[in-house]
Amino acid sequence: MNDDVSSAKTSWLAGAAALVAGCLLTVATAQALDKTPLRDRWSAQETATLGTMRLKEAGPRPVDASNAYEQRADAAALGRALFNDTRLSRNGQVACASCHSADKQFQDGRQFGQGLGIGKRRTMPVMGAAHSPFLFWDGRKDSTWSQALGPLEDAAEHGGNRVRFVKLVQAHYKEQYQAVFGPMPALGKLPDDASPGGTEAERAAWAAMSASSRDAANRVFANMGKAIAAFERNISYGESRFDKYAEATVSGDGRGQEVLSPQEVRGLRLFLTKGQCVTCHNGPMLTDHAFHNTGVPPADRAHPDPGRAEGLKKLLQDEFNCLGRYSDAKAEQCGELQFLAANDPGQLAAFRTPSLRNVAERAPYMHAGQFTTLEQVVQHYAASPKAVLGHSELAQPGEKRSDRQTIRLSPAEVQDVAAFLGALTGPVVQAK
Template sequence: MLVLLLACAGPVGWTEAERTTILSLSPLPARAPSPTNRVADDPAAVRLGESLFFDEGLSIDGQSSCASCHVPELHFTDGERVATAIGVGPRNTPSVESVAWGTWFFWDGRADSAWAQATGPLLNPIEMGATPEHVRARLLAAHSVGFTEVFGGVAEDPTGALVQAGKALEAFERTLGPKAGRFDRYVAQLGAGNDGDALSAEEKRGLRLFVGEAACVSCHHGPLFTDHSFHNLGLPNIPAGGIDPGRARGAGDVGVDALNCRSRHADRPAPSTSERTDGPDPFSEPCPELRYLDPSFPDWAAAFKTPSLRNVAATGPYMHDGQFDSLGAVLHFYDTLPGKPLVGHRELTLEPLALSGADLAALEAFLRTLSAESPAP
């Protein structure tokens, strides 16, 4: 009877495979390089980017800044179903905490760098509604000291000035990486060879489901809990919002984006002295991700970027259109997979989980352990 109770209460010892997977989820890595932004890790650019992030004067009506929607206390989300500033947008505001590890930005990945991404909301008519000329004038009026320090001055041409602002904003965002939580403390205990007490038996049971039976880890993997890719979960569609083509459109948009990795605004590393003379080296080609991008890939219809699950307990509502208010509602969706997608097809590997109530509660309890232990900035 006791043995049976223990078995029900939660994991008593991990299999070798489970242990290996769990150890791959922590600790948080050092930030990845940002090859097209020369000032990405310049401390002066970080300070400049921070002042831009909070500057409402950059918006056309002086009413909103990046921080109006990416609120620091909410892990840089806004707690709203969809974003609202000058107008109401179709999509939910994601956190900016994992920018330093991203390859594609926005839910549909229509920007291929965080600096190019940052120019989007500045000009978006329903977000900050500015023009490049308005942005340049504001940079000269309010940020010229910082611009001189970081770039030698504000660029003459408005697009160049906009790009500079984007690069400083990226430098700031790169410092926001999620902070370690109780889960990380547990993985450290596990790595040191003991099945530690940082997680409760219920949370460990949820973790076992996450990396096992529920297969969440097949998409939410690595220390950021994302594969940085795009999937169509076959979410129930909200007819009023119309059909969102997701990655199918984003992949086309980024290929022709005037600020993509191939553009003249992308910084390039200094050419190496051992440059080959027999033609270009295929392995050092800049922007390989763009080269192999195929917007007609059928799985990209209504596919959206896998979000990081770091601090997920504090970043609701959930999904690209904010259609779920709680983690319980998200889990109920994965448990039952109701309805049929209106566009494309649901990722073929997804099957209704059909878990018990206790298992669903355990999974949710586990997700809550991904919250940072230190308070938000």
């Protein structure tokens, strides 16, 4: 009887062992099937570069030391209300959302921004703005809260004035404002309309105000911007097909590489190599956050836009910059601002490198909407024309330079690069 039991036990153990071995073999086989060989081969350096371009490498949104309220939910709620309030305009019809529309990639799809009047440049989207040290095409602002203030008083955009904005907050948002920023400062008796940059009458009324009243109005105005920035901080890019491809390439997942078509992969190779696109469009936001003159033809050749050269002057004079009295930052936290070269000739007609994320959804292109298609944009770089104002960084055909090579792309390669740019589109994400 004991021998029978022992024999049965031995047989059961052998069967169990065989079953376990079979399961392990099945798992190993499945893993091997999942790890199909890479469809597209890249060098170690290229793979590393692709890894740095994944959206997840951006990490958490940088904290803006100049805005102590940007991470507060109540500030974001107030900011959302202000962002959508058309009363923050001279004619009561223009809100921040008018040009930064949620259903249009938080921009407007126009060649020039349009509010009360028509501007001179394209509207930039708000996604990813928290990652950039300078805002607007010319970098005349150094924080999202300061950036939000500019259009409010611009004659072609909201066309409002500072005192009227403060009165509106006092009348309609006082409770929300005080829940975030504390008691409103003592404003004293304010004129109906006054602003340091408005009409002649508004400037005179502003100058006639007491210093304490001007400071109190500035404080409320600055806090409006800080609330709007808290709202915009929660708007970001989501992962694109390119991000999935880069992840698959880094992890050795050949099947995952199938998310991009062969043409898109050809375009990506050109983007990283002879197209030289990655020189400026790099990192997880696909921008170096710098300013470049690339010979883009001005919208008005008789009056070319000086770009960053003019923006630098405005930034350094701005009372709402990082070093200003309405900033929450310490001086040592404003390093970007303290080491700017205001007289750099290379900044003439230079414009901020925009992120290429979702670029296929944001025609027309360049700072004044000079090109209507991505193919035209790529062709511009392949042609490398001389700049009308300043000096283009692009190597001219036949020019020998140590820092850059001439970009040479065939018509088919231009199409390939444009096709790849379409793979950079992902969802727009709004945090709750």
